[in-house]
Amino acid sequence: MRLDDEAESQHVEDRRGGFGGLGGKSIGIGTVIIALAASYFFGIDPMLIMQGASVLQGSGPPQQQQQANRPPATDQMTVFTRRVLGNTERTWQHIFETQLNRRYAPPTLVLFSGATPTACGTGQSAMGPFYCPGDQKVYIDLAFYDELRQRFGAGGDFAQAYVIAHEIGHHVQNLLxxxxxxxxxxxxxxxxxxxxxxxxxxxxxxxxxGVWAATAQRANQQLLEPGDIEEGLKAAAAIGDDRLQRQSQGYVVPEAFTHGSSEQRVRWLRRGIESGDIRKCDAFAARDL
Known part of the structure; x- marks a missing residue:
């Protein structure tokens, strides 16, 4: 992908290494439980409790600890993620205006490591990237990109962009x-x-x-490079339920599928890419997936 000219999104919350995330050694699960309980029963911001725990257990002021532990905001993967997100914002705004006659409200993307509180419960890195409709935020531990390449054999920048675009797809579903x-x-x-x-x-x-990718490419013919689409399709196939089940337990149970088979995921991503039309994405009306 050619993203050098893409403006970075400003809707990014970086919790890595700070007290917005729960991955640091200084905050235990007991503190997390207390913080969430205080939020539920008394309306206290759980971040205040975790910040206080960081001060008591750490050696310096919270801001200094946060800056010392957090990866730089200009590291390559952070910049890449911000640029992809920025492109999704501009692209979906165009789609909403031209195809739906309404405005698009972008989500916030949260960078975290280990675990982090969300409106949908505690988010864990092991869950992979996910979208929480309760707070309209996408959560991602950038280490997932390494897992995508090493464990699933699906490397490449467009494979990574597809992961983000899929979660943005859930945000679009929420808005609609x-x-x-x-x-x-x-x-x-x-x-x-x-x-x-x-x-x-x-x-x-x-x-x-896929609709995002097709629409973004029409707006900028230089965005996608040869082989990019194949990277995305390979990533979709790599995280199909049948393949994941076979890897983890040695056999496939279709009744337990929650995301679709590799073949299905490739088919629907390709449908969006080839049509560029949000109306072609009604999987709920389709007789055959």
């Missing part, structure tokens, strides 16, 4: 009311049916990631 409808429907279903609905939601997010 899809997330609420799915959550309400899941509560009335058994586990197997709820899983099937989750698969359709994830495949739609893959398709929306």
């Amino acid at each position: 009311g899809v997330s609420d409808k799915v959550d309400n429907a899941r509560r009335r279903m058994g586990q197997a049916q709820a899983n099937q609905l989750s698969v359709r939601m994830e495949l739609q997010a893959d398709c929306l990631a």
Whole structure:
């Protein structure tokens, strides 16, 4: 990808190495539980409690500790992530205006390491990147890019951009009311049916990631380089439920799928890329996934 001319997003919250994240050694799980309980029962900002714990257990003022532990905001992967996010903001604003006749409200992307509090509960690096509709934030530990390359064999900058774009796809679903409808429907279903609905939601997010890529490329013919699309499709295949299940347990249980098979994920990402049309991403109406 050619991102040198792309403006970086300003909607990024960097919690790495600070008390916004919970990955540092100075904050134990007991402090986290107390902080979240105080927030629930008394309305106290959990960050205040964790900041106080950092001061008591650390050797210097909070700001000095935070600056000492946090990776530089200008490191290559942080800049890359900010630029991809910035492009998604401009691209989705265009899509919302031209295809939906409404304005796009961008999410905040949170960089963290280890664990961090979210409106959806404690986020863990082991969960991989995720979107929380409760606070409209995308959470990512940049170490996932290394795992994507080393564990899943899906390297390349567009593979990494696809990961971000997929989570932004969930934000688009939230803005359009899809997330609420799915959550309400899941509560009335058994586990197997709820899983099937989750698969359709994830495949739609893959398709929306493809719509972003296609629309961004039309706006800037120099954005994507030869081989980029193949990187994204390879990443989609690498994180299909069937492949992950086979790697972890040696066999596949389709009824337990929550994100879709490798073939399905590739198909829906490709659909978005080839059409560039958000209307082609209605995975809920599709008879065959």
